[in-house]
Amino acid sequence: MKILLTGNSGLIGQVVEKQLRTDGHEIVGYDLTEGSDIRNTSNVIKAGIGCESVVHLAALLGNDERENGEEITRTNLLGTWNVLESARINAFRKVIFMSSVDALGIFKGEGIPDYFPINDDHPCRPANPYAISKKLAEEMCYSFRQTNHISTICLRPPGVWNEKTYFDIIESRKIRPEYEWVELSLM
Ligand SMILES: NC(=O)c1ccc[n+]([C@@H]2O[C@H](COP(=O)([O-])OP(=O)(O)OC[C@H]3O[C@@H](n4cnc5c(N)ncnc54)[C@H](O)[C@@H]3O)[C@@H](O)[C@H]2O)c1
Structure with missing residues (x-):
């Protein structure tokens, strides 16, 4: 199958691309590092010509303390819109x-879950630009599926890391110790 893979130069994208190729799929990569901008509607539509499916990973993650809500919104929401347009037209x-577990608004100490174990019915209360962009992009996928009858699957991984990520997390906890997880009974 020919698959459009956005964000294929990223941490997850590189692994997904390798696995999909191993499984015999043809991959059309689409990443800013290769000059392909997810915010460019006509280019995303062109990239999807001849593809049967898309794995949409391209995003700004908002890990940076100086995170820019405008850029995150533009990339993550317009980007998802463009991917859905490509899916419809092609x-x-x-x-x-x-998506991300951040959509729930309970991952980094912003709130506590209403109940455990959480499921897909748990309310989402996203509390920062990245989390809001992920929740709204999920809604876009839902509406798109209703209108176009094309299957959409939204995944919410809590953390996909490599060794460098562990190091970065340890360093960031030194700067913001309130991000560290503690048992509720200790709070
Ligand atoms: N890594 C995690 O722990 C984690 C957890 C939950 C969700 N996610 C989601 O998984 C996806 C991939 O995450 P990752 O960890 O590989 O991040 P990453 O930053 O390593 O990869 C993101 C990729 O998107 C590309 N990109 C950014 N802006 C772009 C643009 N305007 N046009 C085209 N490409 C652009 C980047 O160049 C990069 O290669 C993201 O959507 C992220 O929100 C990641």
């Missing part, structure tokens, strides 16, 4: 969108 069979 008649894809499936859209897989990498």
